[in-house]
Amino acid sequence: MRLYYICGINAIAMRKISLLLTVCLPMLVLAQQNPWKGYFSYKEITDVISGNNKVVAATKNSLFSKELVSGGLATFTSINDVKPEVVTAVFNSSTNHTFIGNENGLIIIIKPDGSVINKPDIILEVPVPPNNKKINDFYEYNGKVYVSAQYGITVYNLNNLEVDETYYIGNSGESLDVLQTTVFNNEIYAVTRTQGIKKAVLSNPFIYDYSQWSVFNSGNWLGLVTFNNQLVGANLNMNLYKFIGSTAQQFSTFGSTGKKLKSASNYLVFQANYQVHVYDQNLSLQSITYSIPNVSDFFTGAAVVNDKLYIGTSKNGLYESNIVPNNNFVNVSPNGPIEDYSFKIKKTSDELWITHGGYDRTYAPDYKYEGISTYKSSLGWSFINKANFTDVVSLGTVLENTFNKKEKYVCSNHKGLLKITDNTVFTLLDHTNTGANGLESLYYAPDPNYKSTRPNGLVQDNSGNIWMTNAYVNKALKVLRSNGSWQSYDLSSSIQNATNERYGNMEVDKNGTKWIASFLNGVIAFNERYNNRTIVINSEKGLPDNDVRCVAVDKKGQLWIGTYKGLRILSNVDRFLSENELTATNIVIQEGDLAQELFYQQFIQDIYVDGSNNKWVSIADAGVFHVSSNGQRTLHRFTKENSPLPSNNVLDIEIDEVTGEVFFATDKGTVSFLGSSTKGSENLENAYVYPNPVRPEYSGTVKIAGLMDKVNLKITDIEGNLVFETTSQGGTVEWDTTAFGKYKVASGVYMIFISSDDAAETTVKKIMIIR
Incomplete structure (x- = not known):
């Protein structure tokens, strides 16, 4: 060369x-x-506002906007540093700053250049309980933004984006839930939840003093705006009013629970759960929307921008229509999964699958009735609609049949095992159709008619057999053979209280041994090839707790065990074949002169072994650790605070072994990190280098x-x-x-x-x- x-x-x-x-x-x-990507839903709308030639919509965990001229969509998520708690209000100022208000009082400001500022002033400085700091609304007047919140009003200065002052306007100076503010004739009006509409002179230097505020109207109001040089309000008695002086004059009515009243451009927009009214400057009704065709949902926000009407829904995203007529609605939300709550995630041979149901720490089903979100890079998002499997709730673990990749299996933690073929054919397997050796329903003494079949821990062995656990029964280990037959194995002689036992995930090692995470009995190891040999590793055998949340067999044959109170390892799974008792040990790491146990007393939710034999470990409410193969070095530590994770509660980890993309399913959305640990190829034909140059x-x-x-x-x-x-x-x-x-x-x-x-x-x- x-x-x-x-x-x-x-x-x-x-x-x-x-x-x-x-x-x-x-x-x-x-x-x-x-290296980060976001897989967020834009369907659960919490607020809709008009901006500068754009419409802005908020979800619980993100924000997106649509430019009316270009039609371009922009999204703001944790990937670009927008990390809300729960979004409750959004506002676009005259200076093109976007304010995002949260349930916990956090205000996030997106500047015109796209940079993001987190303003925790209310969280840190307002002396009320943390659960009384919800942001209800924003209103701009003369270079200031008035923030209506559960405790009162906080005023931000648009020039420096700092807090000017806070008003506590309760009758005795106490905090008071303020729903909305507006200014009219140099007076500021505040709609309160329990003390009517209050007002004060805006130029009063002592406006911060509660005694300077008086009651304008003692009724029960939900909104008040300044529109076409007059005050307009919405009352809880389902009527709309305009004020002539201090007299409220009704001009319209509505028959649904009212939510928000807004002035937008030359229109007044009133939104209720199942109605959206649009009025012109003379308060003449221009349109009323009771529903969106073929969409069964209630409304969560509405706005008018450039004579277009936008309506947000709780589960189906944002819709656009002409104001008149308003019967042709188009969904304008960005593509995304069904919802942000992601319970289990699976990378199949050509798709990403996300389920949105699940169970709590005790494996009690949540009874959520949702579909399944699937993503293919070439096609984007699609959905397996819940109407295809009526009443199948609490969907969780997904398995692709590697011997027939058209078949997917999904555990319902209440109804059994859902078999999906070609994403179009659905078969529910449960205690009624899998035979005497198949799935079983738990027995519930107070109600013998109650039926609940709860499989979990799907895994496939090298022969194509699909193994799973079945909670609350003696024959808790089930297998669907590759020939379609079922077989059950009784674990009751090896574990305690079998009919009350629940199970987490399961792994099959190279010897065919099944390693099963259980709620009450630690790790259960079983191999039918050795005369149904069963060994239990519990708190008497080295575990810090009998509640084992997850197990993972690594590339060197070690078993990593994640429990409710820490991590343990079994040095070699081959020991199952020759020893009658197995003991797990901890991993001790050295930090300077200090030796300590790795993940001491931590609630471990998931462990995934990557292509380099390093481990990704999810800790409840503490994010994700990426540790070396022996656990001695931390390679990465991702939290909401230092990374695009939208939440520190990572429920599931999955890796695309071809690309190295690591997926994190959280209760507030799914994100991924492009890691470097990929599965080895069969040859070097597709080797490449990046970035280059x-x-x-x-x-x-x-x-x-x-x-x-x-x-x-x-x-x-x-x-x-x-x-x-x-x-x-x-x-x-x-x-x-x-x-x-x-x-x-x-x-x-x-x-x-x-x-x-x-x-x-x-x-x-x-x-x-x-x-």
């Missing part, structure tokens, strides 16, 4: 080489890409992907000087662009030599580094 010296080239030549490499070499160019502003690592497992990899400069070498674990290697960790390598072209351990497969790649 002939190597050419190019270290002394000038900047123009460097740019030419960079262009040549980019165009000519078959390399994937992903420079400076964000590496530009000066890039601070991440270089990934060499598409590798076979355990290949030898060497990187040299153009003169042949070695700067890095390693043996791959899985299908991807990362290089920090240093010479063996000592210093950053210089600009230039670097050669990557890749060879399988037997030298039967080899390839060479190039990468350009520009400092």
Whole structure:
């Protein structure tokens, strides 16, 4: 091989080489890409407002806007630092700042340049209980934003986005739930939940004093706005009024629970649960919407922008229509899953599946009746509608039949096992149609007619048999054989209180041993090939708690056990074959002079072993840890505070072993991180390097992907000087662009030599580094 010296080239030549490499070499160019992606729902609308030639809609966990001229959609999620608690109100100011109010008092401000500011002033400074800080509404007047909240009114200055003052306007100066504010004739009006409409002179220097506020109207009101130089209000008696002085004059009525009253452009918009009214400047009714065709849902927000009507719904997203006529509605929400709450996630051979049901810590079903969200990169989101499997609730674990990938199985934690073929044919398997050796319903003494079949822990063995557990029965281990027959195994002689036992996930090791996480009995190991041999690992055998939430067998044959109170490992699953008792041990890590147990007393919700044998561990309300294969090093630590995780409550972890994408299913949406741990390929034909070229502003690592497992990899400069070498674990290697960790390598072209351990497969790649 002939190597050419190019270290002394000038900047123009460097740019030419960079262009040549980019165009000519078959390399994937992903420079400076964000390693995070969001998979959020935009269906659960909480508020809708008009902006500057755009409509803005909020969900519980995100925000999106539609430009009316271009039709472009923009989303704001945890991926771009918008991390709400629960969104309760949204507002777009005259300066094009978007204010997002939350249930806990947090205010998030999106600036015109797209940057995000979190304002915890109300959380930190307002002296009321944390559950009394909900943001109800925003109103702008003369460069100030008046925030209506559960405790009173906080005023923000638009010039510096800081708090000016806070008003507590209860009759005795106590906090008071303020629903909405408006200004009319230099007086500020506040609609309160329990003390009618109050007002004060806006220019009064002592306006912060509750005694300066008087009762304008003592009725029960839900909204008040200034519209066309008059006050207009909505009362809880289901009427709309305009005020002539202090006299309320009814001009319309509604027959549904009222929610919000807004003035938008030249229109007045009133929204109730099942009605949206639009009035012109003369308060003449222009349109009334009772429902959206073919959508069974209630309304959660409404706005008018440029003579278009927008209505938000609780489960189906945002709809657009003309004001008159308003019978042609178009859904304008971005694509996304059914809802943000993601219980279980599964990467099948060509799709991502998310279920939205589940169970609580004691495995009690939530009885949620939802469909299934599926995502394919080439087609986007689609849905398996709940109407296809009537009354099948609490959907959780998903399994793809690797012997027939058209078949998927989904556990219902109440109704049995749902078999889905081609995403179109649905069969419910339960105690009525799987025979004497199949699934069983629990027995509930107070009501013998109550039926609940609760499978969990789906896993497939190398022979194509599908194994699962069945809660609350003696024959708790079930298997659907590849020939369609069912078989059951009785665990009651090995565990305590079998008819009250519930189960988490299950793993099958190379020997065919089933490792089962249980709620009351620790880990249950079973292998039918050895005379139904069963061994239990519980708190008497090294576990910190008998409530085992998850198990994972790693690539070295170790069993990782996640419990309600910490982590344990079994050194080798082969011990099951030769020992009568198994004991689990902890992992002790050294931090300086301090030795401590890894994940001591932590509630571990999930463990996933990646292609490099490293472990991703989800800790309840504490985010995710990525630790080395032996647990001694923390490779990544992701929380809501330091990453795009929308919540620290990560319910499930899944990895695309081809791309290395790590998915985190949380109670507030699903996100993914493009990791470097991928499954080894069968050859080196698809090996690639990214990013390429590496530009000066890039601070991440270089990934060499598409590798076979355990290949030898060497990187040299153009003169042949070695700067890095390693043996791959899985299908991807990362290089920090240093010479063996000592210093950053210089600009230039670097050669990557890749060879399988037997030298039967080899390839060479190039990468350009520009400092």
